[in-house]
Amino acid sequence: DTAVSQTPKYLVTQMGNDKSIKCEQNLGHDTMYWYKQDSKKFLKIMFSYNNKELIINETVPNRFSPKSPDKAHLNLHINSLELGDSAVYFCASSHGDLRLDYGYTFGSGTRLTVV
Amino acid sequence: GQQVMQIPQYQHVQEGEDFTTYCNSSTTLSNIQWYKQRPGGHPVFLIQLVKSGEVKKQKRLTFQFGEAKKNSSLHITATQTTDVGTYFCTLSNDYKLSFGAGTTVTVRA
Numbered sequence: 297d298t299a300v301s302q303t304p305k306y307l308v309t310q311m312g313n314d315k316s317i318k319c320e321q322n323l324g325h326d327t328m329y330w331y332k333q334d335s336k337k338f339l340k341i342m343f344s345y346n347n348k349e350l351i352i353n354e355t356v357p358n359r360f361s362p363k364s365p366d367k368a369h370l371n372l373h374i375n376s377l378e379l380g381d382s383a384v385y386f387c388a389s390s391h392g393d394l395r396l397d398y399g400y401t402f403g404s405g406t407r408l409t410v411v
Numbered sequence: 412g413q414q415v416m417q418i419p420q421y422q423h424v425q426e427g428e429d430f431t432t433y434c435n436s437s438t439t440l441s442n443i444q445w446y447k448q449r450p451g452g453h454p455v456f457l458i459q460l461v462k463s464g465e466v467k468k469q470k471r472l473t474f475q476f477g478e479a480k481k482n483s484s485l486h487i488t489a490t491q492t493t494d495v496g497t498y499f500c501t502l503s504n505d506y507k508l509s510f511g512a513g514t515t516v517t518v519r520a
Contacts, residue, residue: 329508336512337448337513338510338512338513339454339499341507341508344507398456399444399446399459400454400508402453402455403453
């Protein structure tokens with residue numbers, strides 16, 4: 297069983313389109329995240345949700361809208377895609393009470409290419 | 412906010428040799444975590460260090476947390492081709508894991 301699964305794995309789309317990425321975790325974690333990894337491998341947090349509530353929004357353009365229907369799911373919707381949005385987007389989950397003995401568990405990533 | 416700096420950015424290692432990558436912070440850290448990302452893969456949790464001077468080993472990998480809790484190191488002995496990837500140190504606070512820039516390791520067979 298995949299612990300953190302995100303779909304799609306690859307996404308190629310034109311500028312101006314709207315797209316969504318879905319994420320689900322079956323670890324019973326109460327906190328989920330979206331990270332963006334650029335071409336230089338730098339990983340930057342975008343959003344953090346704890347028990348369906350948004351707790352971190354790291355100055356991400358409001359074209360990006362996360363939604364957490366329940367604590368096992370965190371989706372990311374992106375409006376009006378721009379070339380600079382091309383990156384790999386990782387979903388992750390963890391125990392939010394900082395019991396980090398097992399760290400964060402990451403999904404396999406969604407490689408978004410905007411053309 | 413707190414940040415961690417990693418050096419070197421790139422490490423080219425001959426198979427069988429040892430190497431060390433370092434993680435430094437200007438402020439005291441409550442804990443530090445290390446992750447490994449294989450080429451084309453996703454970050455995978457390796458270990459967490461919490462105590463001052465803590466040393467933990469995982470087979471050929473040795474992790475150390477500095478006495479002042481401002482730096483950490485990862486030492487790999489007898490490098491193998493399976494060690495290829497990017498190693499990240501991170502600091503965690505307030506529902507957020509902040510990644511260093513990583514050390515990308517390549518291995519010459």
